[in-house]
Amino acid sequence: MARSNKPILWLPFAGGGLVAALIIPVLIVITGILVPLGVVRLPYDKMTAFAHNPLGKLILFGTVALPAWHAAHRLRMTAHDLGLGDGAAVKALCYGAAGILIVVAAAMLVAI
Amino acid sequence: MSRRPYIRKLERNWWLGQRRYVVYMVRELTSLFIGLYCVLLVVGLFRLAQGRAAWDGFLAALSSPPGVLLQLVCLAFATYHSLTWFALTPKAMPLMVRGEPVPAMAIVGMHYGAWAVVSLIVLMAAGI
Numbered sequence: 001m002a003r004s005n006k007p008i009l010w011l012p013f014a015g016g017g018l019v020a021a022l023i024i025p026v027l028i029v030i031t032g033i034l035v036p037l038g039v040v041r042l043p044y045d046k047m048t049a050f051a052h053n054p055l056g057k058l059i060l061f062g063t064v065a066l067p068a069w070h071a072a073h074r075l076r077m078t079a080h081d082l083g084l085g086d087g088a089a090v091k092a093l094c095y096g097a098a099g100i101l102i103v104v105a106a107a108m109l110v111a112i
Numbered sequence: 113m114s115r116r117p118y119i120r121k122l123e124r125n126w127w128l129g130q131r132r133y134v135v136y137m138v139r140e141l142t143s144l145f146i147g148l149y150c151v152l153l154v155v156g157l158f159r160l161a162q163g164r165a166a167w168d169g170f171l172a173a174l175s176s177p178p179g180v181l182l183q184l185v186c187l188a189f190a191t192y193h194s195l196t197w198f199a200l201t202p203k204a205m206p207l208m209v210r211g212e213p214v215p216a217m218a219i220v221g222m223h224y225g226a227w228a229v230v231s232l233i234v235l236m237a238a239g240i
Contacts, residue, residue, distance in 0.1 A: 046239075
C-alpha cells in the first residue's frame with residue numbers, strides 16, 4: 001500500500017480542533033470581555049511567571065500551535081470547496097501562515 | 113489514466129443555494145476566526161516578550177472598541193466551532209467498551225464536561 005502523509009496532516013488537525021473547542025472560547029471571554037470590563041486583570045508579572053514555567057510554556061505553545069494548524073488545514077480544504085483549487089499556492093499560504101505563527105510562538109516562548 | 117481529466121465547473125457561490133450548504137460553510141469558516149485569534153495570541157506573546165509597557169499596550173488594544181468587536185465575532189465563531197466539533201465526535205471517533213458501542217450522547221456529554229472543566233480551570237487561573 002502506498003504510504004500517505006495524510007495522518008501527519010490530519011492528526012494535529014483533529015487535536016487542534018479539540019484544543020480549540022475546549023480552550024479558545026474561554027480565552028476570548030477573558031481577553032475580549034472580562035479584561036475590557038476590568039473584572040480580570042492579566043498583570044505583566046503574573047503572565048511572565050506563567051510563560052517562564054516549563055509547563056506554562058508547553059500549555060501556551062499547545063494553545064497556539066495546535067489550533068493554528070487546525071485552522072490552516074481546514075482553510076485549505078475550504079479553499080478547495082470554494083473553487084480556489086488545492087494547488088501549491090493554497091497549501092503554501094495556509095500551512096505557511098500557520099508555520100510562521102508556530103515558529104514565532106516558539107521563539108517568543110524561548111525568549112521570555 | 114486520462115490525460116485530460118474532466119474537471120466539473122464549480123460556481124464560487126454554489127453553497128449559497130441551500131440552507132444546509134450555508135450551515136456547512138459557516139462551520140468550515142469558523143477556522144478563519146480560530147486562526148485570527150491565534151494571530152492575536154502570538155501578538156500577545158510577542159508583546160509580552162518585549163516587556164511591561166508593550167504588554168500593557170497589548171491589553172489596552174484588546175480592550176479598545178475594535179479589539180472587543182473583533183473578539184466578540186471570534187467568540188461567536190469559536191463557540192459554534194465547539195458545538196459542531198463536539199457534535200461530530202461520536203461520528204468521527206465511535207468508541208467501543210467491552211464490545212459495546214458507547215452511546216453518541218455519552219461521548220458528546222463527556223466533551224461538554226471537559227469543556228466546562230477546562231473553562232473553569234482557565235477562569236480560575238486568570239484570577240476570577
